[in-house]
Amino acid sequence: MGSLRKKEFSSFDVAVVVNELKNAIVNARVNNIYQLDAKTLLFKLHKTDQPPLRLIAEAGERLHLTSYAFEPPQVPPAFCMALRKHLRGAWIANVEQHEFERIVTVYFKIKTGLMRLILELFGEGNIILTGEKGEILQALIFKRMRDRNILRNEVFQFPPSSGKNPFKVARDELELALRGFGDVEVVRAIARFLGVGGVYAEEILLRANVEKTRKCDDLTDSEIGAIYDGLQNFLSAISSFKTEPHIVLAEDDSFLDAVPFKLKRYEAFRRQLYSSFNEALDEFYLKVKAAEQAAASIEVDKLRQEAERLRRVIAEQERALREDEAKAERDRHIGDVIYAHSSELQSLLDKFTAAKREGKDWKELISEVLAAKGSSRTPEAFIESFDARNLAVNVCIDNLRFSLNLRRTLFENAAEYYERGKKAKQKAAGALTALEESRRKLAEIEQRQREVETLKTVKPMEVMEELVKRKVKRKEWYEKFRWFRSSDGFLVVAGKDAVSNEVLVKKYAGADDVVFHADVAGAPFVVVKAEGKAPSEQALREAGEYAAAFSRAWREGAGSADVYWVKPSQLSKSGPSGEYVPHGAFAVSGKRNWMRGVPLRVAVGVIEKDGKVTFVGGPLDAVKAKTNVYVTVVPGDSSDKEFLKQILQALMAKLPKEQREKLGKVSIEHIREFVPYIKGTLVTTGF
Incomplete structure (x- = not known):
């Protein structure tokens, strides 16, 4: 594409x-x-x-x-x-x-x-x-x-107008407005004054044969008249429904635009005509969305890589934040401990200060202090080791280990720890801000990922093929009823209830058609459509079976029923001697053509059409003419979804693996319309 x-x-x-x-x-x-x-x-x-x-x-x-x-x-x-x-x-x-x-x-x-x-x-x-x-x-x-x-509960207001309504603009008003734009290019002036956008502003000028860059104050009266006429041509086409909806095609057959009129700007391009602008837009946006989905396939990998990078950054930022927070807390706590044990620690520092003043050897002093530590005398008991190189003593109080700089006073040591804690806390705050920003970016990336994942596909054509499969086939009139095609191709249509019985006979039964009815109260009317030729004996036999099967005889568990057929002209809403004929029923006059003892049975089969596997149902011979994979159903006590599942399982058992997988995606509810009263018994199976 x-x-x-x-x-x-x-x-x-x-x-x-x-x-x-x-x-x-x-x-x-x-x-x-x-x-x-x-x-x-x-x-x-x-x-x-x-x-x-x-x-x-x-x-x-x-x-x-x-x-x-x-x-x-x-x-x-x-x-x-x-x-x-x-x-x-x-x-x-x-x-x-x-x-x-x-x-x-x-x-x-x-x-x-x-x-x-x-x-x-x-x-x-x-x-x-x-x-x-x-x-x-x-x-x-x-x-x-x-x-x-x-905002909720506020009275809705339309936004300020983007321009003057063209339908309400007179020629004099247009002239006055354009001249008022002075040295502004006429294409910009029209777009602003009428709010019609650049495409149609240019088109109006093309039709008026006025250069779009011409200054408004240079326009002649005749040019303004031509501009007004060009605008009126569009408005007249809208009002009178004289449109030419089409899609503009590029050299590679990709879609450039969908427009309701033939535009001069697209004269060099081929067109694909449609019966309505709605239809043209539907096809145009089909390809637009397909292209968006194809582009999503490329974008999704980039988004995934960026998300992984951000997750690594976030993990490192979280680790650094934990360390900074722990350091801030530890240094603050050390400062507090120094103050809490200030007398003991000050005594310890005083010994080192005195030894230094007296010129005592460090090694001798260390030996004395360690000897005192061994006897568990405070404050020597706090000492863990000496750092002679940095002149520091390492202490441990309540399992908290830290060092004291012997060159500084005790409170200078405490102040240094407090300052370190403060800096660590500030660093943690900065780290938290950076972490939150990274998390925000990741959330945006993940949201975009989800959006793109729903669009993702491999190629535009794959998207197109899938969308085209989803095109809703326009329903034929008979699809509102029960129906099937006889084994020799005749359309047979049956009512579903009193309302559809009434509509079927009154609106759709033609003079040459044949109407069936089972000799059972409340049975549906069944019409065999002649469609220009006399219905065959086979079609009549199958229609009779259909009429019998969907009568109450099935619900009562009968094995057969009597059925008759007549011409539509024999049906009337006027009963004998003014007798009331209820809605959905008809009075019959003249000869009835009887079919006695019609067996009650239907068949449900599986067919594959246009790559899709689906169900087909109707009289046994009609189904056998379409598929070798079918089951026969007669009246019985199995009912509802469990019975539908039995039918589905029996059919799937006879299909190859590929077709079984396709059929598994079809709703079991599609079988329902083929089984009278959703109850019965399985008898024979085809294939």
Whole structure:
């Protein structure tokens, strides 16, 4: 992957994203909220009759819908938990760009009114939740600032405007403003006045054919008119949804930028078009994050080495600190001991002073003193040895050993020890400061290590491949129901409950389709989709088995059930003689095509697709057509997770080691949808 610059959201980008989001997420319900990292939130949204939506919001960085599944932390951070408390289950009422700033406000409808989530996409960014009265409830970053505060319970205030809202600027106002900049370059003047940033300020001038370095006071009326027209072209494209979202490609196919309009500055580059700006941003940031993860692999080794170096430094600093503290305490204690035993020690020093005055030989004096020590007479008993070279006597009092300089008085000796202790204490204080700084640096390195470790990979392409695998496949309409493909390829769809029965028959059953129902109260409706050709006998037989299996006959432990099929036109919500037809049920008119004694059985198998091992289920013949590794299940008394585990173990026993490892990573819950009432008995196995 070549060089890839990090995108900075412009006011124009925000405007286009917000326009698209208004259509996409307004009236959607918040199913859940996840916090992917320190600054990034992922909202899982649901909108009636539409596939699930995922909205990603990164403070200071980006806002767009994503088609990719991300793995959130196992334990949600406190900020995420707070947002869930307030917003889970809320409905999105509106999405707005504040003025023309890089600020987006999402309005959430709750039982008691409206709440706002404000996303700031400039600088370090922030995400702020406000209550019904505008008071700040939660924020990613609480802080005090010169012009406003982000503090709990204070009324939220937007930051000062970065420029004039272009939608509210008239031509005369633009002319007056530009001329007021005097000898400032026109590109700088536009960027400052409108707050649109350098990229779009330059683009407006390119379209107006005005040199960006031209001084404002040199501009002609026609040039100012052209500048105004260039601005209006952008604003008109935003308002009328006439955008051309694309990613700009470098020569090596790396991504240079994601933009909502065709820009003159990128005319020499190839483009990769997308159906929406949200989609373009999603793909762009996919590669940005992949590049960041690849770079992390290089950084992590450097961080590890630096952390090891700091740990060695800290160990040495801790040792030195212990020594300095011990020395300070010992020298202070010696001074105290000298004062506590001053009379005995002074007597000892007096003997040496007298001997020196009398000219007595040192060797003779030492012999006398040692003789007195032997008789345990104080103060001679304190003496351990003499240091004739340095004229010092080494003493031991209460197991504390120290020397006294015979050239100094007793109190001069004490003062020297106190001074040494003071210096050692000062040295220890300095050592502690250095140690704390080293520990702070190590904490920063370790924090960065943790961040980088979560990103670490070997190559950008490996990251890309993994992320692409996580791209969420757009759900087909039938995936909201139970379904399978017959052994000869027909789509068979079944209701799960009264609501889905109603929707399946009313909305999705076509005139040429076939509708099955078991002759058991509360059974699901099962639709065989014709898809342009008449359903085969095999497909009808398998659909009949499916209808029988998911009826209450399975729960009651029956071995078989009767099933019939009709055309959708034979179903009605009007019963005979005005009889009430409950929700999820239909009255049948005309001939019923019966299938008697349909055996109750289903199969669960294992398939590998696109490198992934997963489960497949349905009628026995339909599963056998897809895999040789399967188990057959009939009604029985084994139930719940223990039974699901039995099925999993039976399947894994028939797989090679590599596939067993892959299947082990798939949740056992994926088997649940294939087993009626989550109970039964294993009978035969394939392979």
